Amino acid sequence: MQMKRSGRIHYIEARFDGPNCSVQGFTTRHEGVSRTPYNSLNLGTNTLDQPHSVEGNRSLLSRAFGITQEKLVTVKQVHGTDILVIDGPNDDVSHFLGIEGDAIITNQPGIMIGVCVADCTPILLIDQEKQIIAAVHAGWQGTASKLITKTVAGMKSLFECSPKKLQAIIGPCIGKCCYEVDMPVKQAFSQNGLAWETCTEQIGDGAWRLDLAAANRDLLLAAGVPADQIQVSGMCVSCHRELFFSYRRDGAETGRQMGFIMLKEH
Ligand SMILES: [Zn+2]
Numbered sequence: 001m002q003m004k005r006s007g008r009i010h011y012i013e014a015r016f017d018g019p020n021c022s023v024q025g026f027t028t029r030h031e032g033v034s035r036t037p038y039n040s041l042n043l044g045t046n047t048l049d050q051p052h053s054v055e056g057n058r059s060l061l062s063r064a065f066g067i068t069q070e071k072l073v074t075v076k077q078v079h080g081t082d083i084l085v086i087d088g089p090n091d092d093v094s095h096f097l098g099i100e101g102d103a104i105i106t107n108q109p110g111i112m113i114g115v116c117v118a119d120c121t122p123i124l125l126i127d128q129e130k131q132i133i134a135a136v137h138a139g140w141q142g143t144a145s146k147l148i149t150k151t152v153a154g155m156k157s158l159f160e161c162s163p164k165k166l167q168a169i170i171g172p173c174i175g176k177c178c179y180e181v182d183m184p185v186k187q188a189f190s191q192n193g194l195a196w197e198t199c200t201e202q203i204g205d206g207a208w209r210l211d212l213a214a215a216n217r218d219l220l221l222a223a224g225v226p227a228d229q230i231q232v233s234g235m236c237v238s239c240h241r242e243l244f245f246s247y248r249r250d251g252a253e254t255g256r257q258m259g260f261i262m263l264k265e266h
Pocket residue numbers: 174175176177178236237238239
């Protein structure tokens with residue numbers, strides 16, 4: 001993964017092996033129009049930033065990849081496990097903005113699907129042969145409730161994607177270095193049968209550091225995605241103030257970066 005620029009957008013480019021049928025990456029906070037503390041490429045509609053600034057930023061992102069803003073789809077993220085599936089043509093996908101969900105799957109080229117994050121894990125999935133893509137937003141709740149597992153299952157049941165053929169990229173999120181969690185998180189993981197010891201480090205009585213990326217990697221492996229087809233960015237958004245927004249570091253008044261993916265038009 002490396003820094004790249006398209007139009008005004010500075011982003012971390014992620015590449016999949018095989019036919020080059022998609023564009024994808026993770027935005028940084030650079031070169032947007034939002035003012036402090038949302039400076040500057042805040043793409044989250046669910047913040048207290050000026051709506052016209054967010055709109056301007058979403059327009060910058062769309063234009064950087066040759067689409068109009070009506071072709072950029074995000075949903076109302078609620079830390080749940082609902083998945084939006086777009087399996088038919090849409091001239092305008094902006095109406096999906098009000099739909100509650102935390103993952104998007106599509107087989108439609110020319111629309112960009114994205115998840116907005118400040119600490120949570122953005123995960124991008126692709127089946128290159130079948131040309132199916134997904135974007136997943138997994139904080140500790142989405143991770144504990146196995147949203148990534150549900151998304152892989154959805155790609156399999158709806159589009160006959162074999163998990164063995166899937167490729168995944170786990171983007172920049174809060175790292176183990178900066179993510180202290182407590183007993184309710186451990187309990188949620190345990191209740192759902194997730195491994196705890198392999199993705200945490202105990203730092204005190206009832207206090208752990210959690211590696212969200214590792215937990216989601218474990219879930220992808222358990223779902224049948226081969227290890228060599230899972231990339232992990234390893235970048236901590238809290239440690240990289242110059243590149244990313246972080247809710248834990250900055251509090252509620254901060255912006256959102258986006259993990260995005262789009263199938264190319266044929
Ligand atoms: Zn960190």
